[in-house]
Amino acid sequence: LGPYTPSVHIGWDTGIQPAAKQEGNVAFASQSGGHASTLLRAGRGFYYTMGLSFGNQIDVNCLEVLEYYAADPKTEVIGLYLEDTGSAKGSDFFKTLREITPKKPVIIWKGGQTEIGARAAASHTGAMSGSLKIWRSMTKQAGGIFTEHSEEFWDIIHLLSILVPYKKLRPCKNLGLIIPGGGDSVEATDMFSRFGFNVPVLTKETQDKISALVPPVNTSVKNPVDLGATGGFDRVFLSSIKFVAEDPNIDIVIHYQPIDWISGAEIQFGATGYAGTAARAIGRLAKRLEKPLVQVMPILKLDRNIAEIYPKFMEILRQNGVPYFSSRKRLAIALTHLNEYVQFLKVRKKL
Amino acid sequence: LGPYTPSVHIGWDTGIQPAAKQEGNVAFASQSGGHASTLLRAGRGFYYTMGLSFGNQIDVNCLEVLEYYAADPKTEVIGLYLEDTGSAKGSDFFKTLREITPKKPVIIWKGGQTEIGARAAASHTGAMSGSLKIWRSMTKQAGGIFTEHSEEFWDIIHLLSILVPYKKLRPCKNLGLIIPGGGDSVEATDMFSRFGFNVPVLTKETQDKISALVPPVNTSVKNPVDLGATGGFDRVFLSSIKFVAEDPNIDIVIHYQPIDWISGAEIQFGATGYAGTAARAIGRLAKRLEKPLVQVMPILKLDRNIAEIYPKFMEILRQNGVPYFSSRKRLAIALTHLNEYVQFLKVRKKL
Numbered sequence: 001l002g003p004y005t006p007s008v009h010i011g012w013d014t015g016i017q018p019a020a021k022q023e024g025n026v027a028f029a030s031q032s033g034g035h036a037s038t039l040l041r042a043g044r045g046f047y048y049t050m051g052l053s054f055g056n057q058i059d060v061n062c063l064e065v066l067e068y069y070a071a072d073p074k075t076e077v078i079g080l081y082l083e084d085t086g087s088a089k090g091s092d093f094f095k096t097l098r099e100i101t102p103k104k105p106v107i108i109w110k111g112g113q114t115e116i117g118a119r120a121a122a123s124h125t126g127a128m129s130g131s132l133k134i135w136r137s138m139t140k141q142a143g144g145i146f147t148e149h150s151e152e153f154w155d156i157i158h159l160l161s162i163l164v165p166y167k168k169l170r171p172c173k174n175l176g177l178i179i180p181g182g183g184d185s186v187e188a189t190d191m192f193s194r195f196g197f198n199v200p201v202l203t204k205e206t207q208d209k210i211s212a213l214v215p216p217v218n219t220s221v222k223n224p225v226d227l228g229a230t231g232g233f234d235r236v237f238l239s240s241i242k243f244v245a246e247d248p249n250i251d252i253v254i255h256y257q258p259i260d261w262i263s264g265a266e267i268q269f270g271a272t273g274y275a276g277t278a279a280r281a282i283g284r285l286a287k288r289l290e291k292p293l294v295q296v297m298p299i300l301k302l303d304r305n306i307a308e309i310y311p312k313f314m315e316i317l318r319q320n321g322v323p324y325f326s327s328r329k330r331l332a333i334a335l336t337h338l339n340e341y342v343q344f345l346k347v348r349k350k351l
Numbered sequence: 352l353g354p355y356t357p358s359v360h361i362g363w364d365t366g367i368q369p370a371a372k373q374e375g376n377v378a379f380a381s382q383s384g385g386h387a388s389t390l391l392r393a394g395r396g397f398y399y400t401m402g403l404s405f406g407n408q409i410d411v412n413c414l415e416v417l418e419y420y421a422a423d424p425k426t427e428v429i430g431l432y433l434e435d436t437g438s439a440k441g442s443d444f445f446k447t448l449r450e451i452t453p454k455k456p457v458i459i460w461k462g463g464q465t466e467i468g469a470r471a472a473a474s475h476t477g478a479m480s481g482s483l484k485i486w487r488s489m490t491k492q493a494g495g496i497f498t499e500h501s502e503e504f505w506d507i508i509h510l511l512s513i514l515v516p517y518k519k520l521r522p523c524k525n526l527g528l529i530i531p532g533g534g535d536s537v538e539a540t541d542m543f544s545r546f547g548f549n550v551p552v553l554t555k556e557t558q559d560k561i562s563a564l565v566p567p568v569n570t571s572v573k574n575p576v577d578l579g580a581t582g583g584f585d586r587v588f589l590s591s592i593k594f595v596a597e598d599p600n601i602d603i604v605i606h607y608q609p610i611d612w613i614s615g616a617e618i619q620f621g622a623t624g625y626a627g628t629a630a631r632a633i634g635r636l637a638k639r640l641e642k643p644l645v646q647v648m649p650i651l652k653l654d655r656n657i658a659e660i661y662p663k664f665m666e667i668l669r670q671n672g673v674p675y676f677s678s679r680k681r682l683a684i685a686l687t688h689l690n691e692y693v694q695f696l697k698v699r700k701k702l
Contacts, residue, residue, distance in 0.1 A: 032534025041611075042651040083537065111534060116550050117541035123571045124533035148545070149538055149680065182475035183383025183462060186434065187500055190468035194499070199467050220474045260392075300393040307658030327502065 004040065004051040022047045026161050027069040029054055029062060030081040031125050032111065035150070039079075044154040045318050046161040049075045056125045057086020063093045070100040076164045078104055079157045083111040083127035094138045101143030102350045105160050105341055108144050109153040110135050143344045145337050155334040159294075159323045163338070166321040168292045169351060171342050172252040172335050174198045176244035177224035179256040180231025185224040188256060188328050195332040199223055200249040209243045223250075232261045234278050238285055245289045253289070254331070255282075256296045263309045275309045276316060283320025295324040296331055355391065355402040358425075373398045377512050378420040380405055380413060381432040382476050383462065386501070390430075395505040396669050397512040400426045407476045408437020414444045421451040427515045429455055430508045434462040434478035445489045452494030453701045456511050456692055459495050460504040461486050494695045496688050506685040510645075510674045514689070517672040519643045520702060522693050523603040523686050525549045527595035528575035530607040531582025536575040539607060539679050546683040550574055551600040560594045574601075583612045585629050589636055596640045604640070605682070606633075607647040614660045626660045627667060634671025646675040647682055 003010055006023050024047025030036035036053040049072055054060050062085055069078045078100075085093045100106060112121030113132045121127045139146040147153040163169050175197050179185045189199050202210075202223045210221040213236050220226040225244060230236045237255060245253045262278055265271045286293040295317055299306055314324050325331040345351035354361055357374045375398025381387035387404040400423060405411050413436055420429045429451075436444045451457060463472030464483045472478040490497040498504040514520050526548050530536045540550050553561075553574045561572040564587050571577040576595060581587045588606060596604045613629055616622045637644040646668055650657060668675050676682040696702035 030534070032532070032537070034532035035534035035538075038534075038609075038651060081534065111537040111541065113541040114544035116544050117537055119573075120533075120537045120540040120550075120571070120575050120577075123573065124537055124577070149542055151678065151680070181383070181385035182471075183381070183386035183432065184389075186383070186462040186468055186471045186475055187386075189471040190462065190464045191500055193465035193467050199471075220471070222470075222474065224471055226471075226475070258389075300389060302653075302658050302662055304655050304658050307653050307655050311653055329500065329502070 002053060004036075004048065004053075006048060006050075023074075024048045024161065025074060025076040025165060026079060026157055027051065027072065027075040027077075028079040028081075029065045029069075031055060031057065031083045031086075031127070032081055035081045038150070039154070042154065045158040045314060045324065046077075054086070056127075057084075057088070059087070061086040061088040063088035063096055066093070066096055066100060066106070070096075070104060076104060077157055077160045078106045079109070079153065080106065081109045081111060081153070083121040083125050090138075094142050097139070097144050098142040102345065102348045105164070106144045107147060107153060107156055107160070107337075108135075108139050109147045109149070110139075113148065140340075143341070143348070145341055147337070151330060152333055152337075155325065155330050156337045159334045159338055160341075162318065162321055162323045163292060168290075168321070169338075169342055169345070170251065170292070171346075172292065172339060174200050174249055174251045176202070176247060176250035176253045177256070178227065178231075178237060178240050178244060178253065179224050180227045180229065180237075180261070182218070182220075182226055182228075184256060185220065185226040188254075189224050191328045192332055195336055197332070197335070202244065202247050203249065206243050206247040210240050213239055231257065232265075234281060238281055241282075241285060241293060242289070245291050245293065250291065252292045252294065252335075254294050254296060256328070258300050259297050259306055259310050259313070260300060262313065263306050266309065267305055275313050279313045279316035280320070283316055283322055286320055286322045293322055294331060295322055296326075296328055297324055298326050353404060355387075355399065355404075357399060357401075374425075375399050375512065376425060376427040376516060377430060377508055378402065378423065378426040378428075379430040379432075380416045380420075382406060382408065382434045382437075382478070383432055386432045389501070390505070393505065396509040396665060396675065397428075397505075405437075407478075408435075408439070410438070412437040412439040414439035414447055417444070417447055417451060417457070421447075421455060427455060428508055428511045429457045430460070430504065431457065432460045432462060432504070434472040434476050441489075445493050448490070448495050449493040453696065453699045456515070457495045458498060458504060458507055458511070458688075459486075459490050460498045460500070461490075464499065491691075494692070494699070496692055498688070502681060503684055503688075506676065506681050507688045510685045510689060511692075513669065513672055513674045514643060517643075519641075519672070520689075520693055520696070521602065521643070522697075523643065523690060525551050525600055525602045527553070527598060527601035527604045528607070529578065529582075529588060529591050529595060529604065530575055531578045531580065531588075531612070533569070533571075533577055533579075535607060536571065536577040539605075540575050542679045543683055546687055548683070548686070553595065553598050554600060557594050557598040561591050564590055582608065583616075585632060589632055592633075592636060592644060593640070596642050596644065601642065603643045603645065603686075605645050605647060607679070609651050610648050610657055610661050610664070611651060613664065614657050617660065618656055626664050630664045630667035631671070634667055634673055637671055637673045644673055645682060646673055647677075647679055648675055649677050
């Protein structure tokens with residue numbers, strides 16, 4: 001498919017949906033034209049400086065592309081889908097990778113990770129995939145982020161493409177969870193704990209501040225913060241986010257809310273534009289916080305109104321420095337990658 | 352929240368969206384009213400005989416409910432969200448579970464699985480959660496299906512609620528993958544292989560039949576079957592599904608196609624109603640196949656047209672015995688549960 005560069009209007013028509021013309025801070029290269037066009041049309045909450053679909057890499061290869069992207073001042077995050085290193089020597093590629101990762105995150109998604117996946121890759125690009133173990137350990141040693149499949153690849157690119165420009169790269173081990181509902185609070189706590197995160201009890205002071213906002217029954221202010229049905233009120237969730245972010249035990253605030261809690265207000269009460277107002281309020285608050293705020297917002301039942309409201313809501317969040325996820329599990333995986341990268345930067349004294 | 356029984360018009364208004372009035376074959380009980388109402392409004396591709404939100408289970412408990420659901424002739428699948436066994440004795444619950452699972456699948460989602468999740472559960476229902484290890488091993492020994500979170504819980508209920516009435520409970524280890532695109536073929540193969548599935552090479556005969564349908568470049572007929580751009584043509588993917596299902600090496604056929612390949616035809620070419628026609632054709636074919644057919648259909652970019660088309664497409668598939676998933680990873684997890692349950696039935700000589 002060749003190159004994609006929105007700033008000089010070199011685009012692709014994927015035959016399905018035209019690629020975004022908006023400029024961003026992510027550069028990508030892909031050995032699969034399909035994955036490249038999916039990246040462009042999937043609307044994954046990030047935009048590009050440039051991109052390249054380079055097939056079997058017989059001429060232009062991943063090493064040259066990596067060096068080029070590293071030198072581009074507008075590129076802040078690099079994402080590569082590779083089945084092998086093409087005409088580049090593997091050892092050269094990983095040597096260059098190690099020089100670049102302390103400056104810019106490089107996310108690698110390796111296709112042909114398993115024996116039969118490698119067979120599929122061989123029939124796709126002719127790749128001699130090499131051992132997954134070697135790829136994974138070489139990538140990690142070089143400070144790269146190693147992902148296993150598309151959603152994981154998109155998710156960590158999305159997260160970094162926001163946290164890097166907003167200067168919010170920091171360890172995110174201690175989570176402040178704000179969730180309307182007891183069952184959802186238990187599920188989120190179970191999920192993040194399984195991935196090794198802490199959900200520390202908030203200070204007495206923080207608990208008292210939140211207690212003043214919510215009724216005493218069917219809520220909990222310890223962490224996870226269960227706002228109960230009042231979690232639908234913007235003043236309650238905005239204040240809670242602020243109080244939790246100010247708590248010294250907390251590294252990052254995660255606010256969970258299904259989109260129909262927001263879209264319902266627009267539809268049932270005719271509060272046209274409410275979703276946009278709420279998104280801008282979350283964004284304004286996030287900009288004032290030193291710590292990252294992430295919105296987790298699943299679509300539990302798809303309808304036309306939600307299809308209208310959801311993408312706009314998410315785009316306002318993105319523009320205001322708030323990463324968003326549709327599932328807790330996908331966020332847990334992305335935060336795990338983030339923490340590994342932050343740890344690498346600390347060891348290399350780049351943070 | 353109390354009971355929910357669509358057949359006698361006992362429903363809930365969750366305050367957000369009214370619960371479905373349609374009858375189905377799944378009975379559920381939940382210690383979380385939030386999870387119960389999410390189950391009802393989330394449109395997860397299954398419907399209910401009845402349901403119950405029973406809070407801390409001080410009066411009605413999970414043992415009584417399980418016995419009641421087991422005796423109901425219309426209930427074919429049982430799903431329970433539990434934080435503890437309430438007023439029932441744990442040993443009695445698992446003893447009853449062991450008697451029921453050879454007849455009906457019982458899916459258990461345990462809240463409070465981790466130490467801090469248990470703390471959240473204690474503040475939610477007052478549950479003394481007990482050890483996760485004990486819950487997991489007791490459930491598995493009793494032939495129950497143990498899930499870790501909401502999506503996993505919904506997904507295996509969806510899969511079983513279709514495969515049980517269509518009498519397609521069988522081992523699904525050897526997958527036939529039909530996918531337009533090389534990168535997507537590699538990704539799917541990697542994903543399912545990591546979960547221990549096989550993607551066996553198709554017989555020469557099957558390969559020849561598919562070769563006759565597709566161009567010789569940018570395609571592969573071995574398995575994964577990469578139909579390339581011709582994967583968007585209904586005659587090509589329908590015939591390929593049929594040929595792969597007839598291959599003796601294959602247990603189950605998985606057809607991958609993003610929804611915009613279908614919705615694009617409606618929008619770009621004005622082929623109004625095409626999606627419905629395609630869904631019905633897939634359904635008619637599936638009914639003639641002895642083996643299960645599963646559709647994997649992600650939404651890569653949400654818009655109003657897709658919001659209109661997607662739920663209808665999926666409902667036609669469901670009514671015709673075709674389970675559907677939005678992600679390969681979620682399908683891999685659901686199929687893993689399915690195979691464990693089928694193995695249990697075989698050992699107990701119920702299959």
